[in-house]
Amino acid sequence: MGKQDEKVIHEKAGSLARISSASALTSTVLCLLTGCLSPIAMHRAVIEYDRTVSYVEADLLLLNIARARHHRPVHFTAVSSVAATFDFRTNAGISGGLGPAPEAAERALNLQYSATVAENPTITIVPITGEEFTKRVLRPLDEDKFEFLVRQGYDINMVLRLMARGIAVEADEGPRLLFNQPSQGEGYVEFRRRLLHLASLDEQRKLHVGPVMFEESQTVRTSRPPNPDEVVTALEKGFRWEGDIEGKVHTVRRKAVGRLLIANYDPSRLSNDERRRLHEEAQRYPPDYVMVDIRTGFPGGDYPFHGSVLLRSMNAIIGFVARSIEEEPETMVSPDPRTGTVARNPAKTLEIEESSSKPNGYEFSVQFDDRHYSIRKFPVSQGMVPSWNQEAFAVLSNLFQMTVTDLTRYPTPAIAIAK
Numbered sequence: 534m535g536k537q538d539e540k541v542i543h544e545k546a547g548s549l550a551r552i553s554s555a556s557a558l559t560s561t562v563l564c565l566l567t568g569c570l571s572p573i574a575m576h577r578a579v580i581e582y583d584r585t586v587s588y589v590e591a592d593l594l595l596l597n598i599a600r601a602r603h604h605r606p607v608h609f610t611a612v613s614s615v616a617a618t619f620d621f622r623t624n625a626g627i628s629g630g631l632g633p634a635p636e637a638a639e640r641a642l643n644l645q646y647s648a649t650v651a652e653n654p655t656i657t658i659v660p661i662t663g664e665e666f667t668k669r670v671l672r673p674l675d676e677d678k679f680e681f682l683v684r685q686g687y688d689i690n691m692v693l694r695l696m697a698r699g700i701a702v703e704a705d706e707g708p709r710l711l712f713n714q715p716s717q718g719e720g721y722v723e724f725r726r727r728l729l730h731l732a733s734l735d736e737q738r739k740l741h742v743g744p745v746m747f748e749e750s751q752t753v754r755t756s757r758p759p760n761p762d763e764v765v766t767a768l769e770k771g772f773r774w775e776g777d778i779e780g781k782v783h784t785v786r787r788k789a790v791g792r793l794l795i796a797n798y799d800p801s802r803l804s805n806d807e808r809r810r811l812h813e814e815a816q817r818y819p820p821d822y823v824m825v826d827i828r829t830g831f832p833g834g835d836y837p838f839h840g841s842v843l844l845r846s847m848n849a850i851i852g853f854v855a856r857s858i859e860e861e862p863e864t865m866v867s868p869d870p871r872t873g874t875v876a877r878n879p880a881k882t883l884e885i886e887e888s889s890s891k892p893n894g895y896e897f898s899v900q901f902d903d904r905h906y907s908i909r910k911f912p913v914s915q916g917m918v919p920s921w922n923q924e925a926f927a928v929l930s931n932l933f934q935m936t937v938t939d940l941t942r943y944p945t946p947a948i949a950i951a952k
Contacts, residue, residue, distance in 0.1 A: 599901035601855035673821035690732035698845035725866035739832035745791035747808035
């Protein structure tokens with residue numbers, strides 16, 4: 534074998550070694566690319582879909598306010614599912630020669646690789662219609678929803694300005710109704726002042742909002758005392774037995790959770806009979822009535838109030854916000870002189886701006902009938918505080934979510950949109 538042949542063999546061996554090394558490097562790079570792209574793409578997709586769906590729901594709620602502004606029927610659509618298929622593809626290649634070449638640069642090996650991600654989403658939307666949903670939208674909200682929102686830390690004044698259609702104040706001549714409606718004049722002003730009084734007590738941590746807890750009892754006459762199995766069964770159900778000396782008259786007692794109460798005192802300090810009477814009084818009214826008892830002799834008692842807050846439906850809340858845009862705007866109301874300091878008291882419950890063009894600095898904005906309806910990031914009306922509008926819209930959104938319930942329980946024709 535000549536020296537020339539040996540040189541060729543050595544060059545081919547070197548080329549093969551370089552190709553092997555390049556192949557290994559290419560495989561490693563492709564694995565790293567695929568491994569990195571997969572979680573990054575998934576992370577971005579999940580975040581973006583969640584952000585988009587949340588903005589769609591907010592815009593639909595704002596759109597229905599715009600519809601109600603023009604006395605059009607409201608209509609809701611929900612995104613029930615988002616299914617996305619990701620196609621990760623990688624391509625690799627090696628260019629270069631095995632044989633001898635006059636220049637060293639011509640014998641160099643070039644690595645060529647690329648990675649692509651293809652996304653194919655399918656979005657399913659469900660028109661929210663039917664008798665069940667319509668009843669839920671038109672039916673007045675119950676006290677449980679009000680208590681739930683107040684427990685989350687939302688301003689009680691804000692929650693009640695959205696949820697309450699009025700207050701029934703008990704008087705000697707009968708209940709006096711104060712409606713949450715600016716056209717009612719003095720009745721509306723007093724309604725707002727009553728809410729401000731509750732808000733002031735709440736800011737001072739002097740307001741109790743919760744169910745009335747009491748003990749109910751029932752006397753039972755038997756010819757024998759209960760046996761151990763009966764006693765255990767009663768205890769498991771929350772009852773307890775108390776018998777007389779002869780064992781013929783027994784009293785069955787159980788702790789009960791009563792109706793919701795807003796008060797300026799702790800109901801647990803009252804006697805059991807008083808707490809039971811409060812519950813029985815509240816039981817005379819439907820679940821959309823929330824009892825209020827602001828008594829003299831306790832904080833804020835110089836402005837007493839005994840009666841009920843009347844809650845309204847989701848449809849009525851949307852109509853109230855829509856009318857406040859122009860048809861029936863809310864006005865500034867100052868607290869009663871007997872009320873303490875109130876930190877937040879804007880004129881508008883929820884400021885929706887109507888304009889011919891989309892404003893700058895908006896949080897949400899929709900177009901309806903050549904007009905734009907927007908919620909700004911920072912309010913522009915006098916008396917509005919920076920975060921009030923966003924919080925009030927969040928309360929409205931939460932109320933709607935509690936009204937919609939589980940869409941899977943009520944079959945509705947779905948619409949699938951494939952991208």
